Amino acid sequence: RDALAIARAVTEFERMLKIADAQLQKSVWLASDDFTLADIQLGHLLYRYFDIEIDRNPPERIVAYYGKLKQRSCFQDHVMVSYEELRGPK
Secondary structure: OOOHHHHHHHHHHHHHHHHHHHOOOOOOOOOOOOOOOHHHHHHHHHHHHHHHOOOOOHHHHHHHHHHHHHOOHHHHHHHHOHHHHHHHOO
């Protein structure tokens, strides 16, 4: 694993999360007050981001938003699934 490449990717992802964070100031969900495809797209990325062992510094609204996603049964059933075989050797 390339720790420097991972750190750079996390920094870039967190820079982009600031865009989503700003949008979440305006509405309950990412694109509006209704759950939309935008939430599905970001949600699956957030699952990996919060699940892997990395140093992270997410905006508070993103943490709260992810908490709401995790409460949705469809998110639990279809996104929060094991991908252990993709992790590779430790």
